[in-house]
Every structure is written in C-alpha cells, then in structure tokens.
Amino acid sequence: MPSSRGPGYRAAGPRAPGTREDSAPEDVISATKDGTAIRAATPRPAPDNVLSFPEPKAKRRQRILLATIGILAVLTAGILAIAVYSPVLAVRTVTVEGTKLLTADQIRTALAPLEGKPLPQISDGDVTALLQPLVQVKSVSTQARPPSTLQVRVTERVPVALVKQGEVHQLVDEDGVKLSDTADPAAIPLPVIDGGNGTLPKDLFQAITGVLGALPADVLGRLSSASAKSVDAVELKLVDGQTIVWGNAGEKELKARVLEALLKAPADPKNPVRVYDVSAPRHPVTR
The missing domain is CATH 3.10.20.310 (membrane protein fhac)
Structure with a gap:
C-alpha cells in the first residue's frame, strides 16, 4: 500500500549500534502548506566529557583581598564622615x-x-x-x-623697646609692631627709642629694633636707650651711662655675643669702661 507520507519520510526502525543515527539526535521534520518538507536539527546535548578546572588559588586570594580592601575603604569613609560631622x-x-x-x-x-x-x-x-x-x-x-x-x-611677639612719641610710650617688637601703650615706662626694663615729636624714619627705626632683637634678654634689660644717626651708626646706652657703639646691622648675632662677653668681664675700678665698641666684632674696643 503506497505511503501517504511526504517525500523524505523514513519509517522508524531498529538502528544498528554505533551508527550515526544511534549517537545523534533525530531531526525534526515539518511540512509546509505546499507539501515541502523542512528538516530542523534539534539541539545536541552537551558532551559528558567536558572538564571544569577549579579557580587558581592566587586569583581567588586576589579577589578576596580586593573585596576586603573595598569593604575597609567604605567603613573608613563612613567613620571619617561621622568624625568630621558628629556633634559628639x-x-x-x-x-x-x-x-x-x-x-x-x-x-x-x-x-x-x-x-x-x-x-x-x-x-x-x-x-x-x-x-x-x-x-x-x-x-x-x-x-x-x-x-x-x-x-x-x-x-x-617679643617687645624690645619703648618708643617715645611726645608724652606717650609705645611698646614695640623688633618688626616695629606696636603692642601696647604704657603710662609707666620706668616699670618696664627696656630701652627707650626717642622719636621726638615726629615719626622716626622707617630705615632708622628698623635698624635700631633689628639690633635690639638680636640682644640677649639680660643685656636688653640693662639698656636705657637706643638711637641711630644713620643705619650705619646705631648706639645704645646702658643704665649706668656706658655707651655701646654698634655700627650697622651686619653680623648682629656675633656682635651680640661679643658684647655679652665684654659686659661679663671683671671691671677695673681704676679704669672703668665708658665705651664698648663692637662695630668691628672681631676686633672689639673698650675705652
């Protein structure tokens, strides 16, 4: 009896072991309206012999380390935010x-x-x-x-002098910054810079205060006044009337050390020193 199946039909029957049909999935056959057969292969199952390798230990450790660093960074940022803005x-x-x-x-x-x-x-x-x-x-x-x-x-700021302006005495530091006024200059053991009734020229004022700023506190406390005819002719007066010829502002640290040593030297009652000249500090003169 003739088959009513379309072209390409093959009856199912026993398959010989080892044949291609035995190892491959059957094709799905469908027909269109005009009777044309369409063969569509069904998906083949994955072979059973595919090997899976475990993740390398070094890579796993790196992944764990990066995750830990990320968590710590988030926690640190949170702690810092709390610290910066906390009312505590x-x-x-x-x-x-x-x-x-x-x-x-x-x-x-x-x-x-x-x-x-x-x-x-x-x-x-x-x-x-x-x-x-x-x-x-x-x-x-x-x-x-x-x-x-x-x-x-x-x-x-460290006060180094009292600037006399008329009847007013101003406490100043070595930069000439006015720190305060005082009504009792005699109570402050600092030299007086007499500015007269006018304003002392800035260069002379800075020359004087620069010298005073270099002096040790014990020497500064023994001064009564400071003056300058020019920036190269700074002079200081001690409370006992002795004069210190300082000269210019050069080598002021060396001059300060030399003057301190001279003032500590034993005094000669027969020939008291009236002038300490440290304008050339490597060759100081007393007279």
Missing part, C-alpha cells in the same frame, strides 16, 4: 598656653565662633584668622583633644 566632637572647651602680653580670656573670647564646631573641621588657619586682630599674637598652633577640647598654643 564639637568644641566645648578651649585651653590657652603661651600668653604674657594677652590673657587667656582674651584668646577664648576671640575664638568664641568655634564653639560647637566639630574638632576635625578646625585648622590652624581658622584660629589664626580669628586671632588676627590681636597684634600681640605672632603665630599660633592648635591640637585637638577629643572629645571636645581645643588646645591653643600662642607665640607672642
């Missing part, structure tokens, strides 16, 4: 060290805007800006003392 570290106490011309209360009052601000957000620049109106402050450093204390270390 807000400033509540300000301690002050190094003040002589100023009082600790003056410093704390100037730094009042920092109260309540987290310690990690405060820099030396912030403190310096707030203390700038206090001319006595030369420099400042800070240290945070958690949880709420800001320690401020002040370096003040």
Whole structure:
C-alpha cells in the first residue's frame, strides 16, 4: 500500500549500534502548506566529557583581598564622615598656653565662633584668622583633644623697646609692631627709642629694633636707650651711662655675643669702661 507520507519520510526502525543515527539526535521534520518538507536539527546535548578546572588559588586570594580592601575603604569613609560631622566632637572647651602680653580670656573670647564646631573641621588657619586682630599674637598652633577640647598654643611677639612719641610710650617688637601703650615706662626694663615729636624714619627705626632683637634678654634689660644717626651708626646706652657703639646691622648675632662677653668681664675700678665698641666684632674696643 503506497505511503501517504511526504517525500523524505523514513519509517522508524531498529538502528544498528554505533551508527550515526544511534549517537545523534533525530531531526525534526515539518511540512509546509505546499507539501515541502523542512528538516530542523534539534539541539545536541552537551558532551559528558567536558572538564571544569577549579579557580587558581592566587586569583581567588586576589579577589578576596580586593573585596576586603573595598569593604575597609567604605567603613573608613563612613567613620571619617561621622568624625568630621558628629556633634559628639564639637568644641566645648578651649585651653590657652603661651600668653604674657594677652590673657587667656582674651584668646577664648576671640575664638568664641568655634564653639560647637566639630574638632576635625578646625585648622590652624581658622584660629589664626580669628586671632588676627590681636597684634600681640605672632603665630599660633592648635591640637585637638577629643572629645571636645581645643588646645591653643600662642607665640607672642617679643617687645624690645619703648618708643617715645611726645608724652606717650609705645611698646614695640623688633618688626616695629606696636603692642601696647604704657603710662609707666620706668616699670618696664627696656630701652627707650626717642622719636621726638615726629615719626622716626622707617630705615632708622628698623635698624635700631633689628639690633635690639638680636640682644640677649639680660643685656636688653640693662639698656636705657637706643638711637641711630644713620643705619650705619646705631648706639645704645646702658643704665649706668656706658655707651655701646654698634655700627650697622651686619653680623648682629656675633656682635651680640661679643658684647655679652665684654659686659661679663671683671671691671677695673681704676679704669672703668665708658665705651664698648663692637662695630668691628672681631676686633672689639673698650675705652
């Protein structure tokens, strides 16, 4: 009896072992409307003999290490954010060290805007800006003392002379910065620079204060006055009337050491020294 199947049909029957048909999947046959047969291969299963290799230990360790670093970075960023913005570290106490011309209360009052601000957000620049109106402050450093204390270390300008302007005596440092006025100059053991009723020329003033700034404190305390006819002719007066011929501002550290040694030398009652000339410090003269 003729088959009613389309062209290409093959009846299923026993397959010989080892043939291609025995190892490959059957094709799926479908027919179109015009009777044309279409053969479509079914997906073949993956072979059973594919080998899988374990991940190398070095690569696994590297992956674990990178993951750990990432976690630590996230935790560190979180901790820093908490520290920077946490109100727990807000400033509540300000301690002050190094003040002589100023009082600790003056410093704390100037730094009042920092109260309540987290310690990690405060820099030396912030403190310096707030203390700038206090001319006595030369420099400042800070240290945070958690949880709420800001320690401020002040370096003040060192007064080296009293500048007499008419009846007013002004305390100044070696840069000529006016630190304060005083109504009792005799109570301050510093030399007086007499500016007369006018203003001392800037070059002469700087020449004098530069010399005074180089002197040891014990020598400075023995001076009564300082003057200069020119920048090359600075003279100092001791409280007992002796004169110090200093000369110009050159080699001022050496001149200061030589003068200190001369003042410590035993005095000769018969021939008291009236003039110490250190203008040539390697060949000083006394007379």
